[in-house]
Amino acid sequence: DGGITQSPKYLFRKEGQNVTLSCEQNLNHDAMYWYRQDPGQGLRLIYYSQIVNDFQKGDIAEGYSVSREKKESFPLTVTSAQKNPTAFYLCASSIGGTQNTGELFFGEGSRLTVL
C-alpha cells in the first residue's frame, strides 16, 4: 500500500540527547513536511522540502535539523538545543511541482517525550 510511514510511534529521550524521527513515503511525492502538534496549539511547520537535496525552515525550526538525500526519506533530528521537545510530530508529503493539488498526506505521527 502507498503511504507515509513514521517511526518510532513512541519515543522517550533524556534531556541533552539528540533523537532522529524517521519519515518514509512511497507515493513518489516531491514535497515533504514536518509539523509539530501541541495541545491547544494546532500544527506548526518545522521544516519543508520541495525537492531532493533542498529544504527550508518553517515557523519553528530552531533546535531541529533535517536532511533530504533521497526522494522518499525526510528524517527529522530533534537536537538538545530544542527547549521543549515533548510533542507529537507529524510528517506529510504532497505531489509538489506543477501538478501539486495542495492536499497533504500525513503519517500516523511520532510522540516524543523528554524525561
Next chain:
Amino acid sequence: SQELEQSPQSLIVQEGKNLTINCTSSKTLYGLYWYKQKYGEGLIFLMMLQKGGEEKSHEKITAKLDEKKQQSSLHITASQPSHAGIYLCGADRNSGYALNFGKGTSLLVTP
C-alpha cells in the same frame, strides 16, 4: 502570516444532531482544506475548497467557502460516534506547498 481561527474549540453533541464548525482567515483564502484527526493519529483529508461560494459534500459532511473567501464552515448532518475527532482547517501559505492550520475543533458525539 495568515492566521486561521476555528470555532468552537470543542463541541459535544448528542448522536443524531447537526453541528457546524467555522474557520475564519485573516487574509483571502486561495485554497482551504478540511482535515479530520483521530486522537493520537495522523490527519485524514476531507475536502478542499478554492472558489468563492463553493460547496462540497461527502457523505454527511458539507463544507462551504464564503463569497469573500475568508470564511469556511463544515457542517455535519445527523452526527454519529464515528464523526468524533479533531477537525482542522488548513490554508495555502505564500511559500512552498505547506499549509497553515487552525488550532482545531474537538468533537465528541455522545450516544
